[in-house]
Amino acid sequence: MIPDEAELTAGVKIEPGKSYGFFTDTTRCIGCKACEVACKEWNLLPADGLHLTGMSYDNTVGLSASTWRHVAFIEKISDGDGRATEMAPYQSNWLMMSDVCKHCHNAPCLEACPTGALFRTEFDTVVVQQDICNGCGYCVPACPFGVVELNMIDGKAHKCTLCYDRLKGGLEPACAKACPTDSIQFGEVGELQQRAHQRVSELHELGVDSAYLYGVPNSPGATGDLGHLNAFFLLTAEPEAYNLPAAPSRASNRVGPSLSFGLAAAAGLALAAAALFGWQK
Template identity: 50%
Template sequence: MGAHSLYGPLADPSADAGYPDDHPSRVGFFTDTSVCIGCKACEVACKEWNALPADGVTDRGAGGDVLGMAGMGYDNTGGLGASTYRHVAFVEQRVPASRAAQTDLGMPSMDLPGADGSGGDATEVRWLMSSDVCKHCTHAACLDVCPTGSLIRTEHGTVLVQEDICNGCGYCIPACPYGVIDQRPGDGRAFKCTMCQDRLGSGLAPACATACPTESIQFGPLDELRERADARVAELQEQGVTEARLYGHDPDDGVGGDGAFFLLLDEPEVYGLPPDPVVTTRDLPSMWRHAAAAALTVAGTVAAAFLGARR
């Protein structure tokens, strides 16, 4: 497909979707988790702008303590879903003090004695925080399986659910390699991050990026964000943060690169992200070819049997 290949550094999904050459540049998110403070401003801004219903357990016990997930930690939303387009993950780790010192980027930590109680190697509890969101994949399997055209590629390169066309079939939910798309109870239709399509059309940045006080969530042309991310990783590694890495940044990965990618300080699994996401519909073309060949074979066999019987 030349310069508009689904894979590679020149990928242009909007052009592949039929938009003219003068369409806007592809935009996306770069989330730098090393400066996320877990304030949840992005979650609040997203819910307010998109008029999303509240979620999370908020019941209180007799003593006034919050029960359930909201009482067990700081994560009251639990994960991405039909009513949560941005989710701030709080990952609590107990690591050797030397390792915690390497990643001391302003995150709160607590000194603890050795795990065996002998006063051996000291450990620390560190927090890893990350604001997750739909990845707006270069090759989005959800687009492949939607039977109504509800899921579309926009002129900005993002993936959008048109709620008024969605019939609630749910095919897109298992197709997403990140488990992002969900159906809202009592509604049935699919919902996910729109990257604030209405704001993009007015030249505004998405609400979450606008509200982020530390610039952990950065929005802009995807090519510029990738360059910025490369420089940031190099900076952290020079400071001794050897675990700093990019996730969803590589255009040669299993989904052709993400429109929303991340700087992580540990393995993707620690943040609840799949280590090697792939396009779940990648085998569909070969499956259709095999099905067509099988159908022709069956048709040929039936025709031969019919002609033989007539003779």
């Protein structure tokens, strides 16, 4: 094995204590699904079957317990008033985007986990410890992106680990290494954000006004107290077109208001009970 191989393949030395993530540039995605395959191979994830959805070229449909990278295919066939009759020349009329766990700064799945199976690693990523998870399933509805899922065969929650094992060995995550167009870039989050901002201005100069970032501070996706997303995206259409929420929120923000309100109601009713009993005495 080559020590610190990521220096050669991604130009980054992987060291504990730093934040790592993905910058997924959808304008560079060609929909080859090499990331999906590399992820499945490295992480020994089972195939999802050979069914065809018929809705687009996307037969994977979404992220699941056994699919940790998912390439969305969005056909631009409508201009809002029915089928488009004209399309821009020399342009693909498809949007393609490789979706993944966002490794949120304030991760709702981690905050929901009652066993501590979900934890933040020394690389600032969010991972499910399989030997601790007891399959309570609370992380599943907690995630605002619909990423984490229970596997009904082993009874544990699963999601992208940002190749925790590879990072420990100084290797770039499998999906980023396999990506032939560098649509998926792996690196330190701060540096990736800089690179992403640069790419957006580059695209704006080229006339792609629609390019923007999803998941960097003060942008769509990094809303509702989630902080930034360690795995963030460059998009050219509304977030919803890629099945991403425009303004996701941190689920744990709702614990305080709900619990205090409920306890106040219970206390009020208990006092009413005491008053009624005392009055009848």
